[in-house]
Amino acid sequence: MSAAVVTEQDSPGEVDVVDVRDRADVRRQVKLVVVFAIVAALLLWFALDINDPTVKYITGERVTADDRGTELNGLNLVWGCLGISVIALLLAAVNRIPRGVLGTVISILVGIAFFVGFIVWSYADQTTLVIANPLPGTVKLATPLVFGALAGCLCERAGVINIAIEGQFLTGAFFASVFSSMFYSAEMGLVGGILAGVAIASLLAVFAMRYHVNQVVLGVVLIALATGLTSFLLSQIPDDPKIKGYLNEPLILAPMPDANMPILSPVAETLTKIPVLGPTLFNQTLLVYIMYVSVVFVTVLMFQTKWGLRVRSVGEHPKAADTVGIKVNRVRWQAVLLGGVFAGLGGAWFTVGSTGSFDQDASAGNGFIALAAVIMGRWHPVWASLSALFFGFMWTLQSQLAFLGKMPPELLRASPYLATIIAVAGFVGRVRPPAADGEPYTKS
Template sequence: MSATLAQAPAPQAPSGAHLVAPRRSWRQPVVLWVMGLLALAAFGLGSPGGTSSTFGLSAAGQAVQLPDLPLPTRPTALVLALVGLAVAAVVTWLVKERRPVSVWWSVLFGVAFAVAFLVWAVADKQISFVSLLQGSVFLATPLVFGALGGVLCERAGVVNIAIEGQLLAGAFLSAVVASLVGGGAGVYVGLLAAPLAGLFFGWLLAVFAIRYVVDQVVLGVVINVLVVGLTSFLYGQVLVQDGDRWNQPGRLPRVPVPGLSEIPVLGPVLFNQSIVVYLMYAAVVVLHVALFRTRWGLRVRAVGEHPKAADTAGIDVNKVRFRNVLMGGAMAGLGGAFFTVGSVGAFGEEMTAGQGFIALAALIFGRWSPLGALVAALLFGVAGNLASVLSIIGSPLPGPLLLMAPYLATLFAVAGLVGKVRAPAADGVPYKP
């Protein structure tokens, strides 16, 4: 099959097209320069002089305790702002020379900007850097599952706007099943039940988008509204009326990995988490290898890029799409279990609070790659957790602005940091054999 695809004739460019240079896009450099100058003025020059920002580098109870790290606020913020401006200069040069801009330049800029903001916000105070990162990985988990569900769908050519609804459905079913089963095993049964809810709404998406060729964006919005209405109705009529029976799922305990959890800094961040976080690690690795190193992944990418060529090579395009949408729905549903058995310990009305749409942003920022989606989701997780931490220690920023932090980070990332990206060529395009 690989040989057949390789032998397929490439589309011919119009005469003289090879002489036309690719069109420049200055959006990313402009946004980087604006944000870099903002970091320099607000976090660097605007930091109070003679103060330090102190970060704890060890978790409580670790065998190896590292000393706290005090950083001079203004010099550190200035250096990080200059790093961001240097990245902006490099990206500007790359765009000017019409060279490809790696996503890692955006990641480096985002990290420098975020740490500069953190140093400025923690001036004359102290926070635990380990706890901040640990909570960020935890909060990024549903975003990663949602983004992976989108990768599975969109790599096969189906737009999945219904991630928000699939997350919410998974959260609801996991809470109900875990409550009914009860006991120590209840949370694990609820975790296993969550993908079934996502699978069902993935099936609805697949049937109407692939078989009946309904507009995929409109269909995703409709499914989201359907799930919100259905779960809100059942929450008010059942879960509120008899919460002790229907809405007491409990929470998954943290499971430290022996040895690895004692590694300074990274140990408690990565290896002292609940089982749903470890499942997220496994899902990213397995899906990345499957997409880019297996025959199945080649078939999926062929269907998403050139379905006609894939059909000619003997691949059943719509069957591949149908299966991928089902798997994507199940993946997003598994992420929904985070909100109930993984985090809160109960179902709340519309508790996903737009996380499915942030997962879509992570999918785009990660350029339809599992590893890229992981990095993007971690950045958004840091933004969300940082808002909570700063509100506790008394940040100079007003509370409503802190609540907006993850959504503002999403807007900046998609609007400028991500640069020019290209979705799979047949994404959202129905295929009729």
């Protein structure tokens, strides 16, 4: 961004006009140049370090006996990725990368080029290993993060800081396991997860809005409560298989093509046959399909309805909202409880959506990563969901590359958290939360 300023007057009626760039635009250009230069340098190293350029890949998630992979020249692919990054670097150097959608697309292309080059380099010089499609695993692992991000967007857009997503995940996972075990139904596990998530959301709303407790401290306390409560309840479940089967041996949601659901299962089975995207989008459980609908639902609700306008108004300027007749705390209650529904569904993924029985600390800090996705996505449901997918991709990538030996396994295990820190700390730039986020409102 630039501004026109007058520098001097050469003669009567004449002025010199100079374009002066603001500091934010200069910082943006410097950041893009540095990042793209690092990407280009790494891709060049990847290309020079490859000895045997032949790699094998499959479009599915797992290697089968019938499909041992298709060969390609990975070196050519890496050089192509390097070309993309160099072009982007040159555009950044002359400040020709615009803001908005086009600039975002260019950055995404550079990011994709880096990951493609990195994956090819990781699998190069490996004679028996095959590159598997990381996208199905990305969607699976990102599912709870997307639900948590939606919960965070609803709460914080209404002006309530929700640090307690991790606690909602834990209680949702535990009670999803219990409900599924008791009712012999994986779908009832989702109901249990929702009820648990709403219960923690109710505690958040009561103490934040009625008693005006500091919301950051409150969120930490609720996480401690959920951790202690689920650990205690888990310890009370006897080891007797007959009793444990009713409390912590839940049924697991089957992929939709195998779920025997009318209409949906046959359609999903047909769509799964689409190369690459088919297994990624449609060979998933009911919970993933609910996630797709939830992202659309929350986005439309937030930006296309009167209720969504009220939510955003009480999060930005509650006093002004109150003067036009909006019940500020009532709207905040509604947003927090609705967020609890999505956080509970995210918690259910850790049991009925993936592993089955509940283990202590089953959510493993994913609630904090979901909160980071909210910040990285600038409190917008769609961008926050895409950020959650990015973190899910990092998890999938580190699990696939951990056994290749080209990078230290400790660094790979830490990579999702490092990506979270880098993304939130600087890459997304300065972000502005809702103006009244975390501020209790008392009607004067």
